[in-house]
Amino acid sequence: MIRAQGLGRTFGRFVAVESLDLDVAEGEVFGLLGPNGAGKTTTVRLLTGVIEPTSGTATVAGHSVRDAPEKVRAQVGILTETPGLYVRLDAVENLRFFGELAELSGLERRIQEVLSRLDLWHRRREPVGGWSKGMRQRLAIARAVLHAPKVLFLDEPTSGLDPEAARSVRALVSELRAEGCTIVLCTHNLDEAERLCDRIGILKTRLLRTDTPARLRREFAEPRTVVRLGAPWTEDLEARIAAWPFVRSFASAADGGEGRTLRVALAAPDLDTPALVRALVEAGASVRSVADETPSLERVYLDLVGAAHDDAAGGGAS
Amino acid sequence: MNVRHVRAVLRREALELRRNRLVALTMAILPTALVASAVATTAFIARTPEGEFRGDVPAGLAPQLRALGHGRDALLGLVADQYLYMLLLIALALPSTIAAHAIVGEKVERTLEPLLATPIATSDLLLGKCLAAVVPATLITQLGYVLTVAGFAWTCPPSVVALTCRPVWPLAFGLVVPALAMLSALASIVASSRVNDPRTAQGLVGFLVIPVIGAGISSVMGRLFLDVGHLAWGALGVLVLDTAVLWLAVKLFSREAILTRWK
Ligand SMILES: Nc1ncnc2c1ncn2[C@@H]1O[C@H](COP(=O)(O)OP(=O)(O)O)[C@@H](O)[C@H]1O
Ligand SMILES: [Mg+2]
Numbered sequence: 001m002i003r004a005q006g007l008g009r010t011f012g013r014f015v016a017v018e019s020l021d022l023d024v025a026e027g028e029v030f031g032l033l034g035p036n037g038a039g040k041t042t043t044v045r046l047l048t049g050v051i052e053p054t055s056g057t058a059t060v061a062g063h064s065v066r067d068a069p070e071k072v073r074a075q076v077g078i079l080t081e082t083p084g085l086y087v088r089l090d091a092v093e094n095l096r097f098f099g100e101l102a103e104l105s106g107l108e109r110r111i112q113e114v115l116s117r118l119d120l121w122h123r124r125r126e127p128v129g130g131w132s133k134g135m136r137q138r139l140a141i142a143r144a145v146l147h148a149p150k151v152l153f154l155d156e157p158t159s160g161l162d163p164e165a166a167r168s169v170r171a172l173v174s175e176l177r178a179e180g181c182t183i184v185l186c187t188h189n190l191d192e193a194e195r196l197c198d199r200i201g202i203l204k205t206r207l208l209r210t211d212t213p214a215r216l217r218r219e220f221a222e223p224r225t226v227v228r229l230g231a232p233w234t235e236d237l238e239a240r241i242a243a244w245p246f247v248r249s250f251a252s253a254a255d256g257g258e259g260r261t262l263r264v265a266l267a268a269p270d271l272d273t274p275a276l277v278r279a280l281v282e283a284g285a286s287v288r289s290v291a292d293e294t295p296s297l298e299r300v301y302l303d304l305v306g307a308a309h310d311d312a313a314g315g316g317a318s
Numbered sequence: 319m320n321v322r323h324v325r326a327v328l329r330r331e332a333l334e335l336r337r338n339r340l341v342a343l344t345m346a347i348l349p350t351a352l353v354a355s356a357v358a359t360t361a362f363i364a365r366t367p368e369g370e371f372r373g374d375v376p377a378g379l380a381p382q383l384r385a386l387g388h389g390r391d392a393l394l395g396l397v398a399d400q401y402l403y404m405l406l407l408i409a410l411a412l413p414s415t416i417a418a419h420a421i422v423g424e425k426v427e428r429t430l431e432p433l434l435a436t437p438i439a440t441s442d443l444l445l446g447k448c449l450a451a452v453v454p455a456t457l458i459t460q461l462g463y464v465l466t467v468a469g470f471a472w473t474c475p476p477s478v479v480a481l482t483c484r485p486v487w488p489l490a491f492g493l494v495v496p497a498l499a500m501l502s503a504l505a506s507i508v509a510s511s512r513v514n515d516p517r518t519a520q521g522l523v524g525f526l527v528i529p530v531i532g533a534g535i536s537s538v539m540g541r542l543f544l545d546v547g548h549l550a551w552g553a554l555g556v557l558v559l560d561t562a563v564l565w566l567a568v569k570l571f572s573r574e575a576i577l578t579r580w581k
Contacts (some may be wrong), residue, residue: 011578050435051574074437084429086330088337093330100326101436127337143432 001026001151001182002047006056009042016042018206019056024151024199029173029183031197033190035305038204040186041081044153047184049073061150074102077149081156083140087129091120091139094128095146102147114142118172134165141172145181152176155186170196190298208304216300224263224293225273230286231258237283244279246272259288319445323438327446328453331420335454341419345454349408349462356401357469363394364473380543386477394478396538398470402487403534405462409495410526412455413503418519420447421510425580434573444507444571451503456496463491486549494549497556502526504563511570511580529555 002024009017017039024030032040045051047060049069058065061075085094092111099107115121118138128136137157144152157173158166173196176183187193193200194213201210209216233252241247241262250264266272273290280287335341368390383392424430433443471479502523509522533552536542569575 045577048435050431051577070437070439073435076435078432078435080428080431080435082428082431084427084432086334086429087427088334089330093333097326097330098432098436100329101323101433101438103322140432 001028002030002058002060002184004047004056004058007043007046007053007058008055009039009046009051010054015205017046020203020207022058022201022207022210024182024184026182027180028199029177029181029185029197031193031200032184032186032203033188033193033200033301034186034203035188038188038305040203041155043203044078044155044184044186047072048076048078048153074147075150076153077144077147077151078153079137079140079144079155079157081159083136085128085136085139085143088127090127091115091124091142094139095143098143099146104147110146114146118142132165134161134168137161137165137169138172141169145176151182151184153184153186156188157185158187158189158192190301202301202304204305223269224265225269225276226291226293227262227264227276227280228255228288228290229260229262229280230288233258233260233285237285240283241280244276246275263293320439320442323442324446324449327438327443328450331416331447331450332454334420334423335416335450338419341415344415345412345458348411349405349458352401352404352408353462353465353469356398356405356466357473359397359401360394360470361473363390363397364475366390378540380537380540382481382543386481391475391478394474395481398474398478398482399537399544400534401466402463402482402490403530403537405459405466406490406495406498406530407527408462409455409459409498410502410523410530412458413451413499414506414520414523415516416451416455417447417503417506418510418516418523420450421507422514422516422519425510425514430576430580434576440571440573440576441568444567447507448500448503451506452496452499455499455502459495459499460491463487484545486544486546489546490544490549494553494556497553497560498530501556501560501563504560504567507567508563508570511575514581 002022004020004022007017007020007022008015020043022030032043034040042051046053046065047058049060049063049065049072052069053066060072063071063075065072086097089097092115095111095114096107099111104110112121115124118141120135120139120142123131123135128139131139141154141157144154154173158169161169170192173183173185177196185193185196194217197213199210199212200216202208238252241250241264246267248265248267250262252260252262255261264276266276269292277287277290368388379392379396383395386392386395424433434440467479467482470482505523505526506519509519510516513519513522529552533542533544533548537544542548
């Protein structure tokens, strides 16, 4: 349904999105997860044929965003970051305008259907300027699905909503998912991505990883043993730890002061933890604390995004 | 061009215009005041006995006014012409009010982005917005002309009324007014792309009134008595400007430009 190849966009010299390769199947809910400024909105604008890519291309619902952006726009529905409703118009008038632009037949019936479904029909005659944020967001979603688009783009659908409204929006997305809608969901909310998406792409200018939430979690979520060490720390010690047979992999990071925090994946955590501690002590390290950690998806995300950040910072300095 | 899209934009703009009291009021006040003032002023002059003008016709007046033969009638003709110039200004003032709100409003409410994600072509959007400003402004201005002349028919002698109906005026209100309104609408769209306050956008369009006011002043000074020839030159100027501003507006009114450069 969506296929992007080397898709990129720069603004002047600033690179907002770079070499994005993406495949989203029909009926799939794809989460674009990334911090603010990661390029999520830019990606949505590229994939909906609203702005032109500066490199690469993409096909959405069978049309190229470069060659036939207007055809792409006719096939997609989009919930923009801000609902962008006409506040002086009521719900029906708002939808009617967009229905006319989509050249829908049977528009009035469709409006009733969509408004009833989103539980807004009884408020249809009020100017939406007086509505709560949650209701406006629902109406914006109604507008996005009005023409039964082939792909639905939701740009941060719950940001800025109170928990109750956010929950109702999530429920709605779940429903659409169950009905087989193809959805691209931008969010910086991990929990939301995990609950709603079939696959998640972690974006920070580039797409850092793409996988199912379960696999991302499984791969990165193997339990780690976290050891905090006091000074001194030597490169030599690092090399020795890597050579120990029960250490599958490990990462070390300065913990702010003199000390060091090791995150060690052990072959058999229950059995090997004493061996690890003994070996560290024998090697001359001062062990301050030892703990088990089951990383969350959040950890995965922060690691990936943090690493990308370090890369970017390093690249800029050199 | 997609007529359904243009019509949809036009209809939505009209709906919003009717709900926007401030703009609707601004639109109603200016023409109403002008028409009332034109009728009241001529009625006042016409009531003054001819004797008080002592039959003299000021020497500085245009020959067409002096040909009226009476001092009072010449003055009436001069005043009537001045009011018609002012009515022309309405065709410049109203579209900028409407268009500036139509664009700045969408910018501030952030409604342009969902709109730009629909299949509508930006040229159709631009056209719809222009028409939404040009059509009501043109109709109101033309109605203003008809009402003013009707008022003159009531307050002024037939020779003066005939002057206000001489070919140049119906032509000006029938053909040049839409072009003037278009100029004003396009200019305020261009201005609105750069500012976030409709009043600033309107202010920037204000300089367009200078030529019309200039023509009005020349006519008071007896240097100009508007005829079809002058009007043709004026219309040509307006069309040239229309084309130039249209070119600029189309350039500024692209999806890319709106989303990435309009702030
Ligand atoms: N029109 C633009 N001109 C310049 N920079 C832009 C423009 N649009 C977005 N950017 C920059 O591109 C980056 C990505 O923005 P965006 O796609 O909105 O991120 P996200 O939606 O993930 O928060 C940001 O640093 C933003 O400042
Ligand atoms: Mg964003």
